[in-house]
Amino acid sequence: MTRSARGGQWTAWAFAAPVVLYLVAFYAYPLYRNLDLSLRDYTVRSFVRGDAPFSGSDNYTKVVQDPTFGPALLHTVIFTLGSLAFQFTLGMALAVFFVQHFPLSGMLRALFLVPWLLPLIVSASTWSWMLNSDSGIVNWALGLVGIGPVNWLTSPSWSLTSVIIANIWIGIPFNLVVLYSGLQAISPEIYEAAALDGATGRQRFWRITLPLLRPVSAITLLLGLVYTLKVFDIIWIMTKGGPADSSTTFATWSYRLGFGNLLPSFGPGAAVGNLLIVIALIFGLIYIRRQRS
């Protein structure tokens, strides 16, 4: 009994071993570097020489006291929750729609993934052009129905909304594909049985589909959260986090500090990056706790 149980554990770890080694080899060093960058006082000179003095939590204090901190935090929350809510709902609706078999459903589903084939510089630039105040197609279409031009990317009131819209567009394929795969795993016999019992489509969705999709939904939401927290390319290309910090999130702020100007401040940039990791960790813990229960 004991021997086979131990053998079972050994096998379990043997299967997971390649990934564990891989994680240690490839993620430990960058993570350590990120922590190191945030705990030392780096100038460009000490970055090159590698002799930066240890500065403890100075970078974190500097970051929290910066006037950009509050707005960046707020925008990060709005951006993440807004994107997730719409991406997930739309992805779910589309997955449920496409799971019914009709002609061309397979090809159309594949076409939904095309946005992911485009380099982000291309898709973000395309959205940028579509939302241009003067020569963008969106304002032109609004003009057709009598609504005046909206300064999508250049007004502090609209910049965050614009990047959220673009991010939702980019996030739908991910949610669609994962949720669709999850739906595939639900046996049609269960639906047949429910239909025999007189359940309506609505009831079937809420009482059968959603509960059975819980593990896949949970992982989709969690991964969606992690990826949305990291998003910076789209915002950077569309608005550079502006104007006047109105679309700055932690991710863009971190990039701007470390790489987006002529004089890199690696310390504060890494500090903001680590704060993002902490936020993601909190949600990760919540997820794992709920997995256990």
Add this chain to the structure above:
Amino acid sequence: MKSSTRRWRTTGAALLALALAGVAGACSKSGDHASGGAAKPYAIWDPYPQFDASSAWSALLTKCGTDAGVTVQRTGYDTSDLTNKALLAAQQGNSPDVLIVDNPVISTLADAGVLTATDDNKLDIASMQPNLISAGQSGGKTYGVPIGANTLALYYNKAVLTKAGVDAASIKDWPSLTAALAKVKAAGKKGITFSAIGTEEGSFQFLPWFWGSGAQLTQLDSPQGVSALQLWTDWLKQGYAPNSVINNTQTTSWQEFATGDYAFAENGTWQLANAAKAGFEYGIIPVPGISGGTAPAPTGGEFVSVPVQTDTARYSTSAKIVTCLTSTDNLLATDTTLSYIAPTTAVQDKQIAQNPALKVWVDAVKAAKGRTGDNLGTKYPKISEPLWNAVQAALSGAKSPKDALTAAQGAAAK
């Protein structure tokens, strides 16, 4: 059970061995280490990814290498990425032998100890114009040599101005420019386009107006500086400049001008080739100062530098390559391709001889200022970012010009 675990372990070990063998193979293939300096090719990094291996620029680099007796390996990077790549490479001891970067970055790299000064690399800078070489100087030492310079001026669309009844020669100061814009708008066309994006490009485009008002970068919130920002803000409010300037790069601003609807575009020497293709007649006037005269415009253009290497014997060959690149004949060819103005009088004369229309630009470049000049050096980036933030805040209506610049001065002074 035991046999399966053993089979799994064997498979795993075999895969691991294969992976290691692959890595070792790649390792041995990728050239030798350290000694044998003559065998190791000379790496040149430049910010011109638009030139590929078959271009005249690549051919020039190879030729300069061959003339110096070595093979050259050239890589083109995105210009906004190149600073970080240079810093990362220097940290890992993998710096290129010749590095060509945008001029405001030179002081940052020099400060980081990445570049050698002329004392070490023995480059001859005597014939370079002082205002152009100042961007590469820090603490009394010179860290690079300009490969060419460009600057900003106002392109105008002759047809649009004629239609509005504006004479370009009459635009001498800010009031006359604003009056011209009003006339253009009344005639149903669009006024002026420029780039006010939240990056160094935005600061670059704002500087002629900032300096033209008499303001200095050491005091962003002076009344003169506020008047410059007020000029731009008023233009947007009155519809003389489009709202899209807040997000325009210099390229997209040029695209707006190229539609033929705009009277003026603030853009640089490098657009000359595109201007010829524009399909309408264009002219150029210098950016006017607030009450007359020509506003000092910032110098653009890249510098060629020699990064620090552990093997200092390589400097003499690197210097030969740099000298070859900046020799009179080669400069003429390079600057013509890049649409830049040469940094030496001798080559400038040749450029004017080839194309008399360039005289306007040569004069503009002679009157231009380096951004990191005036001994600002690495203080410039700390000033430039708050400056472009202030421009963005004022133009988008988030703050008044005065408040925006006061906040910027506070941030810059920290």
Add this chain to the structure above:
Amino acid sequence: MTRPVKTAIGVLLTAIMLFPVYWMINVSFTRDTDMRASPPHLVPWHGTLEGYRAVLDQQLPYLGTSLLVGIGTVLLTVALAAPAGYSLAKLRPPGAGGLNFVLLIAQMIPGIIMAMGFYAIYLKLGVLNSTAGLILADSTIAVPFGVLIFTAFMSGIPDELVQAARIDGASSWRTFRSVVLPMSRNSIVTVSLFAFLWAWSDFVFASTLDGGGAHQPITLGIYHYIGNNNQQWNAIMATAVVASIPATVLLIVAQRYVAAGVTAGAVKD
């Protein structure tokens, strides 16, 4: 709702979703003079093929490298992630919670920090500017995701099936290979799709680790048209269009392999 109606709705939804892609194609045919035309041209009336000419002249090798890197990443990711997913889902090693946790953190590290770390490692190992190095780096984007997805999906495989195989005398590896893997077709295709797409559109790793390489992917090839002062937008968009065609074909083919009801009929009651 009849099936043709559903198809019509499906086409409409796809068209709305792909409108920005249409716009990208529109821009790829637009002349420089018309780029900022106001009002915008819905169809490129005075089109130009100069973007496509440039792409077909210069970008095809980059496409080939991107395809190679994409497929390599898929193989490496699935090979690493599937066994680990099986382990976490069915074999439950002690400390699995910790591993889940680490996988989450692993995905949060910003790409540029990862790239900087790899630069140092690769330089020492001498695999900088190599395609194999890029495949390895791109896999780090997909492997944690892959493990989490495989875990989630393999948890859904009924335990009875696994027990049945063990009772029949199969080893863990045999169970994995012959029972679990065939039933995981959905998750394998899902993970492969994302691994391919992430590798295809990756820029940060390509730029830092393969910037000077002889074989570069398409995300670097695009920078041909992003010069230091001028950008050729119709060529940039044309590159994206041309690059998307083979990948779209691959996607459509791959979608056929996601079969419905994999567990149906496997467990007899």
